[in-house]
Amino acid sequence: MNRGIAVARETRLLERVAEGDHAAFRELYESMSRSIYFYLYRILRDESLAEDVQVEVFTQVWKGAGQFRGQSQVKTWIFGIARNLAMNALRKHRHHANIDDYRDIADDGQPNPEDADRRRFLQKAMDMLSDKHRDVLDYVFYQQMTYQEIADILDISENTVKTRVFYAKAALRKAIGKLGVKRDEI
Amino acid sequence: MKYDAATLKEMIPLYINGRLSDSERAAFEAALASDPALKQELSEFEEIAALYPDIEEEIPFPSSDRVFSRIMDNIDAQEKKAASPDGPGVLFEKLVDFIRATFFSPRIAWAVAAVQLVLLVTLVGTMPDTQDFETLSSGGATTETVLKINIVFEEDAMEKDIRALLNQLDAGIVAGPMANGLYVIELTQSPSPDDVLKTLMDSKFVRLAEPKY
Numbered sequence: 001m002n003r004g005i006a007v008a009r010e011t012r013l014l015e016r017v018a019e020g021d022h023a024a025f026r027e028l029y030e031s032m033s034r035s036i037y038f039y040l041y042r043i044l045r046d047e048s049l050a051e052d053v054q055v056e057v058f059t060q061v062w063k064g065a066g067q068f069r070g071q072s073q074v075k076t077w078i079f080g081i082a083r084n085l086a087m088n089a090l091r092k093h094r095h096h097a098n099i100d101d102y103r104d105i106a107d108d109g110q111p112n113p114e115d116a117d118r119r120r121f122l123q124k125a126m127d128m129l130s131d132k133h134r135d136v137l138d139y140v141f142y143q144q145m146t147y148q149e150i151a152d153i154l155d156i157s158e159n160t161v162k163t164r165v166f167y168a169k170a171a172l173r174k175a176i177g178k179l180g181v182k183r184d185e186i
Numbered sequence: 187m188k189y190d191a192a193t194l195k196e197m198i199p200l201y202i203n204g205r206l207s208d209s210e211r212a213a214f215e216a217a218l219a220s221d222p223a224l225k226q227e228l229s230e231f232e233e234i235a236a237l238y239p240d241i242e243e244e245i246p247f248p249s250s251d252r253v254f255s256r257i258m259d260n261i262d263a264q265e266k267k268a269a270s271p272d273g274p275g276v277l278f279e280k281l282v283d284f285i286r287a288t289f290f291s292p293r294i295a296w297a298v299a300a301v302q303l304v305l306l307v308t309l310v311g312t313m314p315d316t317q318d319f320e321t322l323s324s325g326g327a328t329t330e331t332v333l334k335i336n337i338v339f340e341e342d343a344m345e346k347d348i349r350a351l352l353n354q355l356d357a358g359i360v361a362g363p364m365a366n367g368l369y370v371i372e373l374t375q376s377p378s379p380d381d382v383l384k385t386l387m388d389s390k391f392v393r394l395a396e397p398k399y
Contacts, residue, residue: 026254029254030250033254034250037248038245051253054253058257059264084390088388091392091393119237123241126234126241141202141235144204156342162196165199169230169231173230
């Protein structure tokens with residue numbers, strides 16, 4: 001869906017949510033729950049904690065819909081709520097990310113072993129990134145956000161986001177080097 | 187329109203996501219045809235983007251229906267609590283909502299300010315000359331205590347953020363930073379330690395806060 005159309009649709013849905021429309025709330029939830037859960041899980045690395053925070057995020061969306069002033073997009077507003085609640089949960093649970101929490105991608109069933117190896121190396125390298133760097137790559141390549149949208153959520157400048165994306169990529173290259181693999185070998 | 191090399195490089199992630207405008211995309215593709223470095227950079231970013239379907243596959247997404255039902259239960263529970271007549275938190279929230287709604291209009295806000303000013307002048311003018319009350323600081327027992335807290339701020343917390351947080355609590359830094367980034371802050375306004383610690387830990391600018399004994 002064209003992003004402009006999606007933005008208008010999300011705004012309309014949130015307006016209906018503010019009027020207490022349960023069907024609109026469900027629709028908004030269905031359109032965003034997967035990306036919000038992905039986001040929370042990548043920060044918290046804990047299934048049940050991510051789910052608990054997701055429940056809280058959408059509860060806040062329901063309660064706060066009437067206060068939304070349209071100064072940002074609905075999507076970035078909800079991600080802002082998710083980020084704040086995730087950071088609070090992180091502090092409370094002192095749940096530190098651990099590289100071992102990630103499972104390797106199994107080679108079984110992959111159609112092409114060379115592709116599987118390449119992805120496995122790259123993913124291992126990505127797991128070695130700092131939360132900040134992994135986070136910004138997630139925003140760009142999973143959430144498909146623009147620099148400005150990311151800047152709105154993180155409350156930093158657009159230029160800082162741009163710089164961070166390229167630092168993240170450089171860090172990924174470095175991590176690949178640490179794994180003892182040259183780029184052209186993967 | 188032609189873009190410089192740095193701008194073209196910045197466009198790569200947006201190009202991959204399809205977030206460039208038609209004219210930007212056309213300019214980017216034209217540059218791509220004649221710039222091997224840009225092409226190489228694009229292919230490296232594409233490789234990162236290609237990881238995401240696999241990453242997504244590994245995320246244990248919960249049942250959408252179950253989570254939605256939990257959300258609705260949570261909302262119901264909070265609304266029931268809010269409807270309870272004797273909930274002090276509810277009264278406070280209603281008061282905040284009322285103030286927000288009232289003061290949202292600048293005209294009303296000015297009118298209220300004018301009334302307050304008149305009241306203030308009237309009250310000061312009619313106050314008795316003799317002082318028949320005693321302040322806490324004028325002698326006798328005081329309930330003021332000093333609360334000291336060890337605190338570590340987030341690396342990206344700006345000075346203005348820290349200052350605003352401390353002002354909110356009427357707190358000041360009395361020691362630090364130490365080699366490990368630790369500060370000691372002090373509050374003197376008869377604080378409730380639990381509330382203060384909760385405020386600090388809820389702040390996105392604080393990594394750690396605990397009472398200093």
